[in-house]
Amino acid sequence: MxxxxxxxxxxxxxxxxxxxxFQAVIVMRAKDDKQAITWHQVExxxxFKTSxxxxxxxxxxxxxLKSAVDEGALSIP
Structure with missing residues (x-):
């Protein structure tokens, strides 16, 4: 992983x-609260028929998503 x-x-x-x-999911783990984990379906x-x-x-x-964030997708102008 x-x-x-x-x-x-x-x-x-x-x-x-x-x-x-099967679903494709993005798993998010908060840095400040290691217990806070969420799953978000990609589409x-x-x-899918196979894992x-x-x-x-x-x-x-x-x-x-990582690439978009690195390119400033979450930046506020």
Missing amino acids: TEFDIGEFFIWGEAREIEGE KDRW EAAALAAREAAQA
Whole structure:
């Protein structure tokens, strides 16, 4: 697992199984509260047949989010 630092959170992508199908999710862990972890589905209502496909999509989405943050997506002008 590759964990990315995006300011107040660490993020990574993983697959999450629900009733035999898989979601691609980005997991966010708050830096100041190590118990605060949230999961966010990468694409609403998109399901994968294998955990590998979901995990790949999730890792790519986490990398894209990290890149956007690095390029200033969260900066307030």
